Amino acid sequence: xxxxxxxxxxxxxxxxxxxxxxxxxxxxxxxxxxxxxxxxxxxxxxxxxxxxxxxxxxxxxxxxxxxxxxxxxxxxxxxxxxxxxxxxxxxxxxxxxxxxxxxxxxxxxxxxxxxxxxxxxxxxxxxxxxxxxxxxxxxxxxxxxxxxxxxxxxxxxxxxxxxxxxxxxxxxxxxxxxxxxxxxxxxxxxxxxxxxxxxxxxxxxxxxxxxxxxxxxxxxxxxxxxxxxxxxxxxxxxxxxxxxxxxxxxxxxxxxxxxxxxxxxxxxxxxxxxxxxxxxxxxxxxxxxxxxxxxxxxxxxxxxxxxxxxxxxxxxxxxxxxxxxxxxxxxxxxxxxxxxxxxxxxxxxxxxxxxxxxxxxxxxxxxxxxxxxxxxxxxxxxxxxxxxxxxxxxxxxxxxxxxxxxxxxxxxxxxxxxxxxxxxxxxxxxxxxxxxxxxxxxxxxxxxxxxxxxxxxxxxxxxxxxxxxxxxxxxxxxx
Amino acid sequence: xxxxxxxxxxxxxxxxxxxxxxxxxxxxxxxxxxxxxxxxxxxxxxxxxxxxxxxxxxxxxxxxxxxxxxxxxxxxxxxxxxxxxxxxxxxxxxxxxxx
Numbered sequence: 067x068x069x070x071x072x073x074x075x076x077x078x079x080x081x082x083x084x085x086x087x088x089x090x091x092x093x094x095x096x097x098x099x100x101x102x103x104x105x106x107x108x109x110x111x112x113x114x115x116x117x118x119x120x121x122x123x124x125x126x127x128x129x130x131x132x133x134x135x136x137x138x139x140x141x142x143x144x145x146x147x148x149x150x151x152x153x154x155x156x157x158x159x160x161x162x163x164x165x166x167x168x169x170x171x172x173x174x175x176x177x178x179x180x181x182x183x184x185x186x187x188x189x190x191x192x193x194x195x196x197x198x199x200x201x202x203x204x205x206x207x208x209x210x211x212x213x214x215x216x217x218x219x220x221x222x223x224x225x226x227x228x229x230x231x232x233x234x235x236x237x238x239x240x241x242x243x244x245x246x247x248x249x250x251x252x253x254x255x256x257x258x259x260x261x262x263x264x265x266x267x268x269x270x271x272x273x274x275x276x277x278x279x280x281x282x283x284x285x286x287x288x289x290x291x292x293x294x295x296x297x298x299x300x301x302x303x304x305x306x307x308x309x310x311x312x313x314x315x316x317x318x319x320x321x322x323x324x325x326x327x328x329x330x331x332x333x334x335x336x337x338x339x340x341x342x343x344x345x346x347x348x349x350x351x352x353x354x355x356x357x358x359x360x361x362x363x364x365x366x367x368x369x370x371x372x373x374x375x376x377x378x379x380x381x382x383x384x385x386x387x388x389x390x391x392x393x394x395x396x397x398x399x400x401x402x403x404x405x406x407x408x409x410x411x412x413x414x415x416x417x418x419x420x421x422x423x424x425x426x427x428x429x430x431x432x433x434x435x436x437x438x439x440x441x442x443x444x445x446x447x448x449x450x451x452x453x454x455x456x457x458x459x460x461x462x463x464x465x466x467x468x469x470x471x472x473x474x475x476x477x478x479x480x481x482x483x484x485x486x487x488x489x490x491x492x493x494x495x496x497x498x499x500x501x502x503x504x505x506x507x508x509x510x511x512x513x514x515x516x517x518x519x520x521x522x523x524x525x526x527x528x529x530x531x532x533x534x535x536x537x538x539x540x541x542x543x544x545x
Numbered sequence: 546x547x548x549x550x551x552x553x554x555x556x557x558x559x560x561x562x563x564x565x566x567x568x569x570x571x572x573x574x575x576x577x578x579x580x581x582x583x584x585x586x587x588x589x590x591x592x593x594x595x596x597x598x599x600x601x602x603x604x605x606x607x608x609x610x611x612x613x614x615x616x617x618x619x620x621x622x623x624x625x626x627x628x629x630x631x632x633x634x635x636x637x638x639x640x641x642x643x644x
Contacts, residue, residue, distance in 0.1 A: 192618070213640075218640060226580075226587070229587055236598075240598035240602075244560075244601030244605050
């Protein structure tokens with residue numbers, strides 16, 4: 067079952083390259099359904115039998131490539147498959163007006179999924195590097211899709227930042243291999259120590275990954291790239307792509323070399339997260355462009371992920387467990403909510419013909435469903451109950467209290483309030499009655515997609531224990 | 546701690562030169578404005594990393610085929626990255642941007 071999750075997207079990527087004239091629906095949808103079924107089946111298998119490894123081609127670890135699936139990875143795989151299928155349905159409708167872009171979108175889309183699945187399943191450092199690079203290439207290609215001047219500029223910026231980040235990561239991989247003579251994460255975890263070369267390697271990799279995750283103050287490339295891309299692309303990038311480098315960062319700090327990282331360094335990462343929340347929210351509040359507001363909101367929301375490190379390194383086991391659960395829930399809730407938000411904003415922009423926040427008047431009358439989806443996803447982003455975002459922030463708050471780190475408690479609360487501030491800026495204008503311009507009709511499927519994802523973000527608040535239970539099955543899987 | 550001179554064999558120096566290349570090119574990448582120059586700096590940085598990977602591993606474990614295989618993959622990835630960057634830069638210049 068594990069290799070299928072790589073084979074399916076790669077095969078369909080080839081199909082969409084080789085058969086550009088075939089009807090896209092016939093290729094994309096069956097592939098996505100297959101992928102969702104495969105990831106659900108793998109989840110069931112992990113639920114029944116525990117974590118499992120797969121040796122690619124039957125070669126054992128130093129030479130071969132090991133794929134590793136545990137409760138966390140299957141959660142991420144299923145999340146990826148689910149968000150991909152919704153974004154694909156949206157893209158099928160949305161891209162009808164972009165004939166030229168459509169041809170390149172689908173191969174890139176499938177390569178993006180293949181590299182994401184590869185990263186979730188990868189059991190060794192070098193594969194993570196290759197996965198990160200492939201992810202960057204397909205993501206950059208998607209940003210540059212329209213070929214307009216701003217999108218090219220954003221794509222080049224994104225590519226350069228990502229390449230720099232990957233080289234930092236690769237240098238760290240080289241140092242670690244030089245020291246331990248293996249690349250398998252589980253093997254290094256058993257023998258890793260706090261020696262200086264390990265710390266230098268972790269530092270290099272951390273800086274590289276922070277750049278790729280767009281954590282403040284290395285977030286400069288994200289808003290133009292995510293804000294300028296086509297709506298389904300923005301949704302995929304904000305929901306999934308930035309999470310891949312965070313996933314690797316968490317793997318390094320908590321699994322690979324827990325002895326090599328100092329609590330002071332974890333506090334520093336937390337401080338960067340706090341900076342991201344405050345600065346990102348402030349910038350979101352100042353934007354006049356609707357899509358840029360959502361993009362800056364991603365910068366802010368990524369900050370919460372950084373609290374994993376101060377809350378789980380050098381704290382009690384209970385606090386660390388709560389922090390881990392809160393972070394995973396935040397990752398899931400943000401993926402659903404942000405994808406929903408970008409899709410609903412995409413629909414709003416289609417209907418309005420512009421993306422200026424000032425001129426949203428009349429939206430509540432004319433495009434109510436898109437605005438409703440935007441609102442639902444905003445509930446989760448703000449952390450209001452009942453929603454996945456609320457449960458995540460609640461767990462993080464509890465962890466902050468338990469470990470006696472009240473300063474993170476305060477930042478999390480301030481973050482919620484600032485999120486409310488920038489979201490209500492949109493609502494204030496959109497409920498103004500008199501519309502000054504024409505509204506273009508939009509396809510009903512666009513609304514259905516955005517609403518599905520927004521509903522998932524809310525529903526996650528009721529079924530939070532599912533992903534958490536799945537993760538507890540794995541011994542040591544709690545980080 | 547005393548280190549004998551033999552401890553610093555040629556592999557060690559490869560790794561050192563790699564590290565120096567990495568740092569020098571990193572400086573160039575950050576400081577230089579032209580996008581094409583940045584791309585060249587990225588390529589030199591990559592070479593520095595590859596030298597480090599092979600040199601360091603061989604210095605500590607003797608001749609080893611794994612880092613060489615990794616560097617081969619790394620070179621392929623770097624070439625692909627450079628190609629993608631060049632295509633984007635070309636489009637960017639054609640649309641009136643400054644490379």
